[in-house]
Amino acid sequence: MKRLFLCVFLLFLMSGCVEKKIIDDISIILAVGFDQSDDKQMIGTFLTDNFMADKSITNQVFTSKASLRRDLVIKANRQVSQPLVTGGLGVTVIGEELGKRGIEDILDVYQRDVSIGARNFFVVSEGSAQKTLQGQYGTEGSGTYLYNLLNNHIKMKDLPETNLHLLLHDYYQKGKDIYLPRLKQISNNQVEISGVSLFKKDKVVDVIPSEKMFFFRLLVDKHGKGNFSVPKKRNERASIRGFHSKHEFKISKKNPSEVTVQINIKGAIQEYTSKKLGQKVVKEIQKDLEKKVESECLKLVKNFQKKDIDPMGLGAFYKSRNRGFDFKKWEGDYKNLNVKIVCHVLIEETGISR
């Protein structure tokens, strides 16, 4: 019995050994933004939610300046009554200027910091990240709004899949370059996804506008889903819904420097602006779409080769097909690679109307 009491006593002594993080006594950072300051310092912007008694949510933004990433949080902590914690981080916004200078340091911090989830979204903002985060979006709080915006676009629309894990995966992968969605603040309470930033190593070198994002996604995502409208002659347009796309790389056996990107699209016509949708018209739409995809994708790939970036991961693909692959030699080979795009479209149904 004495021993038992001793045990209980010891356990009580142990209590208070660990630091508590009671949820209403901390400020959970939902989104963070990094900007390059003029001098060699960085500006960090931290967005937290304030939960009001009437269940409404207001945003609170803290900014700080420091040369080290870790110091940003420590400095920002001086402004808040409750300590800032990073475990709930959902969105990271990179300022345009910083993106051009390189984000290697930030990626390194994210790789080390275990408290940040792998589903955290990285975006590049048009203009400064600070300004983007200072806006008031939606009623559920800006942080949640931005997170849901990106999440839904990846799920349903034509944004290529991205999150912290995929970003780090590609970043540390030899023979693949990273890309991030772009965010554009339209007004103080409006924001939109305006395209994709393409990186070489850790620097932004090119931008794909939102109109081309569809084709970009076909190239980089193994599987895709979404909607797309095909312009036809004159005013006619056909909207294709719920399509599934699949792509595959094939190296030509005869000529190793020739690679074929096979894109398969399955879908259904949802909306058609002309009067009648017969078998013939459907065939035509298929053909049009195939042609369009092939030409647009080829344009993109040619652009990649010109800029010497490889967001499709062709290098990694070649590596997995060749034993003893030499990346040094590949750098020269990539520019001269003969890429072919072959697209197959299958329209399965045309809706329930005839």
Place this chain on the structure above:
Amino acid sequence: MLLKNPTHNLSNNGNHKNNVRNDGDESMKSWFQNKRAQGDTKQENWIQTLAKSEDLKQTFYNNQKTNIRFSLTFLTTLVDEKIIEQSILTSLLDNDFHSIDDLKRIVPIGDIQTCNDPSKIEENLCNGYVLVTIETEEQYFGFIAAKKEIGRGITSPEVEISVIGPKEAFVESIATNLNLIRRRLPVKELIIEEFTIGSLSKTKIAFLHMEGITNQENVNTVRQRLKDVEFDAVTDSSYIVQIISDNSNSPFPQLLDTERPDRVAAVLAEGMIAICVDGSPQVLLTPTTLVDFFSSFEDYYLNWIIASFFRLLRVSAVTFSIMVTPLYVAVLTYHYEIIPHDLLSTLITSRRIVPLPPVLEAIILELTIELLREAGARLPTKVGQTIGIVGGIVIGTASVEAGLTSNVLLILVALAALASFTTPIYKMSNTIRLLRFPFLFFAYLWGLVGIVFCLCILLTHLIRLTSLGRPFLEPFYPTRWTDLQDSLIRFPFKERAMRPQYLRTEKPYRYSKKKASIKKDIDE
């Protein structure tokens, strides 16, 4: 001396006349003194003690035919006066009565004993016998059973309620209880062994097993443990549970107590041992395993699919009940990261004005629920119900409005309390309710790690626990497939040809498995 007029009325309804006369204290004392002079001096003590009790009565009569003077001694509180008046006295007064040995001939009562051992007097008097002595045979005693049978009739079970199935429950009288069991197993293999334990209470204990089925080692262990019981007053079977358990320092009951005769009969047939205690409406079953405590006997009356669903529901309810408040405390104190975004605002707003840390909040609320339960259990049924409802609603709502607790936690605690009541065995549900407090403590200490740590302690305790030397966690550890079929999921009877393996029965099969497993083709 001929006694014609009654000078003392034994029965309370005074209009009923009888010819019993009390000679008064004086004569009784002299009689005892007389006895003492002749008798063993060892007896001195108890006679004196017994004479102090007002309910000891001694009366003297003369037989009408032989004119022999005899006395009746009995404890008025234990005997049925009607039997004395109608059977004993009339036959003793009117018939040829010469010696004690005549009793068996003239008194129309089955249980009559004669002996010349004065030490038996105390025991028999205290068991409701009437002592008959005759002048001429001072050292020869006759005992006639005239026990007053007071007890409630058989009612429906109050703790282990079932919607379908038998509605009989055990009562306080051991004879009735044994009758209820015997009726369900009318075979010679059912062995009933009786003991008396308790130096003061002299409680009758019967222990039942099936010959040829029950493991003899188990029977011997139980018999030995019962014989070794040394306690002065055993007033209920719960005493026995605590005394003969393998580990009395465990919050887990290791003997199952039930008030359902059908359950007892069924598990006797499986090879368990039952212990009946006089004065207790609960019969004990042993050896048991943990899963037995989560199976309501109604499970066997329902289709196996439905019964299995209920069992799974019960087990998950218990898990929920133990874990939910500790999880709340752990997550809100340490692991904000795992809360989904959508839930975050609900949790934070509900806790905004609560001044207490989650652990105190949880402990206070848990204790409140325990208070309500305890108050409800101690108060008369109707008042208790009202207190429960009023207390629950008023205290709950008020404490949320006052900002002392968060409404999320209130819901969780109430649900946990509700879930804990699904345990069919009352003693186990008490244990379940107790278990969450150590979990709360560890959750406060080390968050989720602490909860798993506490789970490890609990697991170890359960692994080490035995019931009659048989592992308590069977059929999980050690794993026995055939016993698993009647644990979390109850397989159909057709599949259950084997008796539980952990009981190590002498006849492992209930019926021939071959007959049951004949498979028919289509249209045969």
Place this chain on the structure above:
Amino acid sequence: MHEQTIPDRLKISPYLIFYAIMSMQIGLGAMDFQRLIAKYAGYDAWISILFVGACLHIILWMMYKIVETVNGDIVTAHMYVAGNYLGKVLSFPFILYFLVHSLATLRTFIEIIQVWIFPDLSIFWFTLGFMLLCMYIVFGGLRTVVGISFFGLVLPAYLLLTFGFNLPYSNFGSILPILDHSVKDLLKSSFHMSLSFIGIEIVLFLYPFIKEPQKSKKWAHLAILTTTLLYAVFAIMTFAYFSEGQLQKAIWPTLMMWKILKLSFVERFEFIGIANWNLIILPNVCFSIWIGSRLVKKIFNIKQKKGVYLFIITHMAIITFIHTRKEISLLNSMMAKIGFAFIMLYIPLLFIAVQIAKKVKRK
């Protein structure tokens, strides 16, 4: 040579050796073996897992031969080969071996908690709590220890399912091309795999406690087969999920894989996973303490309980001095080397020695 016989009620059923071996194997290395082996053999490393697994079957066969010949545990085998006194001297290092094993296991786990959940967790108090729990388990005898190993394997088994959530983010093409590395690289990574496979040696110590030892053989082999396949599949899943560069940056790839998992009611799963890991490493430490204290009993002829106290006090004394990540990884790599030497080198040697001794004695 007096061999005290173990009463039947203290013995364990043969099938339980399956859980004992598996739970002992999974634990110390399972958090980061992918990174270690991929360092040398890249994404071909899963081949070396299969290779090590195959080797272990032979080692296991040898171990059974050893203990069957002497009909006892490793101390008996030593005494059989080298006589009473020298046999005990030879057995002594194994006390230290298991001491280091449980120390490394526990300290690595504490390190994980410190990095991931509680940066300021007190090593001393956590170890004390853990040791008290282990004491409670070990005092319950081998039956309880094996029971904990059973639950330590069965209850967290659901964690395997959670890795299914990584599949949408996995690219199995990345393990191609197969055999891109030299045999030397593969052997190197096999060597580094040994830490994850340490644990089969407990057969040498548990043998006298197995009810029908003949029947336990197939279970022991099955255990090794299961662990090997589990590790191989898991390694392939890890390689498909991480890119090579990324994997080398991850300290504990297994934990990093949980980071992607998101359920409707749990945003981040790794905290639950780490908490559950407690249950996985508990049998490791308990087996080490049990075997260590049993060795103490057999070598020095003192009560096993005193051996347990000794173990716990030693743990408490040493563990607080291991502070940095470097020291911990040093401890782990030391453990891996000793384990490799013990299993792959010493056991075959002992096997040959026992066979020779048997022939000599027969003559």
